[in-house]
Every structure is written in C-alpha cells, then in structure tokens.
Amino acid sequence: MMSGPHWFRPLVLSGPSGSGKSTLLKRLFAEHPGQFAFSVSHTTRTPRPGEVDGIQYHFVSREDFSSLRDRGGFVENAEFSGNLYGTSKQAIASIVESGKRCILDIEVQGVRQIKCTDLNPVYCFIAPPSLSILRNRLIGRGTETDVAVEKRLKTALEEIEYARLPGAHDHIIVNDDLDRAYGLFKSVALGNPIPSDPLAPLEQAADQIQ
Numbered sequence: 715m716m717s718g719p720h721w722f723r724p725l726v727l728s729g730p731s732g733s734g735k736s737t738l739l740k741r742l743f744a745e746h747p748g749q750f751a752f753s754v755s756h757t758t759r760t761p762r763p764g765e766v767d768g769i770q771y772h773f774v775s776r777e778d779f780s781s782l783r784d785r786g787g788f789v790e791n792a793e794f795s796g797n798l799y800g801t802s803k804q805a806i807a808s809i810v811e812s813g814k815r816c817i818l819d820i821e822v823q824g825v826r827q828i829k830c831t832d833l834n835p836v837y838c839f840i841a842p843p844s845l846s847i848l849r850n851r852l853i854g855r856g857t858e859t860d861v862a863v864e865k866r867l868k869t870a871l872e873e874i875e876y877a878r879l880p881g882a883h884d885h886i887i888v889n890d891d892l893d894r895a896y897g898l899f900k901s902v903a904l905g906n907p908i909p910s911d912p913l914a915p916l917e918q919a920a921d922q923i924q
C-alpha cells in the first residue's frame with residue numbers, strides 16, 4: 715500500500731457530532747483492512763456485558779487512572795457523566811510501533827489538550843456544509859431527541875469557531891458530497907497533504923441555529 719510522508723504521525727480526527735466522522739472511518743477501514751487502528755482508551759466506568767479489558771477499553775480504578783494521569787501518561791483525558799476517560803501515550807505508541815496508522819476520534823477539549831503535548835499528530839477537522847444540513851443529518855440519523863439535536867448544534871458552532879482559528883487544524887474537509895469528502899479524507903489518512911476546504915463564514919453559521 716502506498717503511504718505518504720505523515721504516515722507515522724497519529725491522525726487526530728475531530729468535528730461536530732453528525733458531521734460524518736464515523737461514516738468516513740467505516741469506509742476507510744473497510745477499504746484498507748489492517749492498516750489503521752484506534753488507540754484503546756482508559757476508563758473508570760464498569761465494563762458492559764461482553765466488553766473485554768484491553769479491547770474496547772482498558773478498565774481501571776479511579777486510583778490507577780489518577781496515578782497514570784499524575785505521571786503524565788495521558789495525552790488527553792476528560793470526565794463524562796461521572797466517569798473518567800483518557801488516551802494514554804502507551805496506547806498510541808504501541809500502534810505506531812506496529813506500523814499501523816493510529817487514528818484518534820476526539821472532541822474539541824481533547825484536541826486542545828493534545829496540542830499541549832509532544833505527540834505531534836496531524837489534525838483533521840470534518841465540517842458539515844452548514845448547520846442546517848447538520849441538523850437534517852442528525853434528525854435523519856434518528857439517534858437523538860429534538861433537545862439533544864439543538865444542544866449538539868450549539869456545540870457544533872463552538873467547534874467550528876475553534877476550527878476557524880489559524881493553525882487549529884492541519885486539514886479541514888467539508889463533508890458535502892460523501893465521495894468527494896472521502897477522497898480527501900483517504901489522502902489525509904494515507905499520510906498525504908491535501909488543500910483544505912474553506913469554512914463558511916461564522917455569521918452565516920450562527921444564523922442557522924437561531
């Protein structure tokens with residue numbers, strides 16, 4: 715398989731909920747089996763039936779999590795609904811050593827934290843064409859209540875605001891036509907540079923959720 719100059723740098727994928735990250739990743743993994751891997755996160759939550767330690771997550775106690783965090787073992791960590799989650803440096807390193815490309819699907823706070831580390835990943839932002847299209851896709855996916863959709867749209871606006879800051883991401887891909895977006899995403903995933911898409915002006919984005 716042909717891989718580009720950035721192959722050995724982890725790829726940090728972020729973007730609003732519903733922008734199409736899972737859709738793009740699913741296609742990439744299907745087309746290139748065995749070439750890419752997600753790092754296994756640590757969590758303090760209890761395993762659900764069928765979940766295996768070291769596969770879905772590294773399940774650890776709060777004490778062990780805190781001790782690893784205090785030793786600087788995480789590139790990013792956060793608390794969601796009472797449980798701690800984090801990506802360890804070791805989890806990323808073991809993928810890089812295996813020769814696969816490590817992909818991290820991460821929310822904006824995690825991106826900010828990783829920027830303070832020496833990980834040096836490639837940052838790729840998946841943007842929706844507009845907030846009204848994002849709303850339609852979230853509704854179409856059928857996984858969210860109306861209130862949750864509006865909450866996700868507000869968060870999306872903040873994420874797009876951040877993405878507009880110069881240097882926030884290395885690549886911005888607007889997921890308008892799926893085949894076009896996938897073509898760009900595949901280039902980035904294989905370690906090649908691409909020209910970034912322009913983001914729609916913010917005022918326009920803000921209007922759409924009022």
Ligand SMILES: Nc1ncnc2c1ncn2[C@@H]1O[C@H](COP(=O)(O)OP(=O)(O)OP(=O)(O)O)[C@@H](O)[C@H]1O
Nearest residue numbers: 730731732733734735736737851855889890891892
């Ligand atoms: N280019 C596209 N055109 C039309 N629909 C799309 C496109 N890309 C994705 N979708 C649809 O939009 C919905 C949201 O996509 P997806 O679930 O991949 O988003 P996500 O970024 O992974 O969200 P989350 O962060 O919540 O997991 C899905 O129903 C998907 O089929």
